[in-house]
Amino acid sequence: MFYDITASPDRRTVDRAWVNSVARLLDIPFCVAGGIKTLADAEDVLHKGADKISVNSPALADPDLIGKLARRFGSQCVVIGIDSQAEGDDWFVYQYTGDPDKTQSAQRRTLDWVREVQDRGAGEIVLNCMNQDGVRRGYDCEQLGAVRAVCNVPLIASGGAGAREHFRDVFAAANVDGALAASVFHSAEIPIPELKQYLLEQQVDIRL
Amino acid sequence: MTSLAIIDSGGANITSLLSAFERLDVTAELSRDAAVIRDADRVVLPGVGAAHDAMTRLREANLVDVIRGLRQPVLGVCLGMQLLCDASEEDDVDCLGIVPGVAQKLPVGDNCPVPNMGWCATRFTASHPVLRGLEQDDYFYYVHSYAVPESECTIATATHTRTFSAMLARDNFVAAQFHPERSSKAGSRILNNFLGWSP
Numbered sequence: 001m002f003y004d005i006t007a008s009p010d011r012r013t014v015d016r017a018w019v020n021s022v023a024r025l026l027d028i029p030f031c032v033a034g035g036i037k038t039l040a041d042a043e044d045v046l047h048k049g050a051d052k053i054s055v056n057s058p059a060l061a062d063p064d065l066i067g068k069l070a071r072r073f074g075s076q077c078v079v080i081g082i083d084s085q086a087e088g089d090d091w092f093v094y095q096y097t098g099d100p101d102k103t104q105s106a107q108r109r110t111l112d113w114v115r116e117v118q119d120r121g122a123g124e125i126v127l128n129c130m131n132q133d134g135v136r137r138g139y140d141c142e143q144l145g146a147v148r149a150v151c152n153v154p155l156i157a158s159g160g161a162g163a164r165e166h167f168r169d170v171f172a173a174a175n176v177d178g179a180l181a182a183s184v185f186h187s188a189e190i191p192i193p194e195l196k197q198y199l200l201e202q203q204v205d206i207r208l
Numbered sequence: 209m210t211s212l213a214i215i216d217s218g219g220a221n222i223t224s225l226l227s228a229f230e231r232l233d234v235t236a237e238l239s240r241d242a243a244v245i246r247d248a249d250r251v252v253l254p255g256v257g258a259a260h261d262a263m264t265r266l267r268e269a270n271l272v273d274v275i276r277g278l279r280q281p282v283l284g285v286c287l288g289m290q291l292l293c294d295a296s297e298e299d300d301v302d303c304l305g306i307v308p309g310v311a312q313k314l315p316v317g318d319n320c321p322v323p324n325m326g327w328c329a330t331r332f333t334a335s336h337p338v339l340r341g342l343e344q345d346d347y348f349y350y351v352h353s354y355a356v357p358e359s360e361c362t363i364a365t366a367t368h369t370r371t372f373s374a375m376l377a378r379d380n381f382v383a384a385q386f387h388p389e390r391s392s393k394a395g396s397r398i399l400n401n402f403l404g405w406s407p
Contacts, residue, residue, distance in 0.1 A: 023223055027231070027392050029349055029387075048223065123325065124325070152321060154321070177326070
């Protein structure tokens with residue numbers, strides 16, 4: 001998963017040359033996110049070698065974009081990213097979260113948006129739980145479990161990974177299809193091969 | 209140096225396939241020219257999208273009989289594997305008829321949404337030169353909604369609600385339902401074996 005998180009707030013699209021150089025090096029599927037607002041943007045990124053595109057703020061601004069992308073390229077390559085956090089006893093969606101000064105409420109309930117994006121043709125959902133993001137205290141299993149209950153496409157947990165047990169817990173408690181992490185891998189605090197071996201021992205079905 | 213043609217069936221995103229062969233030091237030529245395809249040492253038939261569209265494009269480029277007549281090693285990938293079969297239930301379309309079988313819609317099952325998208329453990333059920341050095345139940349990356357049932361040409365299987373042909377082989381044709389170009393080391397091993405295969 002490659003995020004150019006400031007692309008939407010800065011009104012840019014992710015750098016195509018960079019997508020292409022990554023595609024040429026990598027032998028596993030990868031997904032690109034960042035300012036993809038039109039069919040032409042998506043086509044360009046896919047033709048540069050991305051396997052999937054992830055759309056977040058532009059889908060909130062123009063929900064029809066999801067259906068257009070799914071009809072043109074197939075649901076399998078349309079991932080919807082959702083930034084969500086608790087407010088009172090419910091969860092709500094936020095947009096332009098790549099820039100703290102531009103972050104704003106999208107005025108949508110998270111569970112409603114999860115249902116809507118699936119109806120419109122999303123093939124996968126990445127739920128970034130903002131309360132947990134970057135704090136390394138574990139995934140928001142309560143919120144992810146609530147989203148799982150209404151989500152029939154692959155669901156990827158994001159935000160909060162700080163220890164290998166957090167990965168085990170989110171698979172066990174929220175039945176997610178994948179768990180995304182960034183900082184703990186970038187800092188090499190959790191080496192990926194060791195994490196996979198650990199999860200296999202914890203009965204999680206995973207490719208080593 | 210082996211020459212490799214990738215059949216341009218149009219619309220397919222073949223960047224990842226070209227890059228995978230590049231990493232094996234082979235420059236593939238993307239082509240819909242019958243002469244280039246006939247003369248290549250090896251041929252790959254890729255494919256994404258719908259079976260009907262892909263068959264229409266092959267017919268329009270006059271490639272149906274060209275592909276049927278190939279005697280060099282040919283590798284079908286994903287939809288390309290289904291195109292090598294008799295037919296597909298997707299749009300009820302006749303395919304190339306080189307390998308027996310009809311692609312059928314995958315049933316939706318518990319914890320098995322369709323399309324089947326992700327890494328599946330793959331079981332090798334026959335020996336074949338392109339499988340050399342692979343480990344039983346290795347994981348490969350799949351993205352598909354249709355699958356070909358097991359037959360006498362099946363050399364590998366995977367299961368998503370039901371068991372289907374992960375790989376098929378007949379004479380100089382071999383094919384994978386998964387994407388070897390996106391299946392890490394195991395996938396690269398299959399591509400490399402294909403480059404060295406002399407049926």
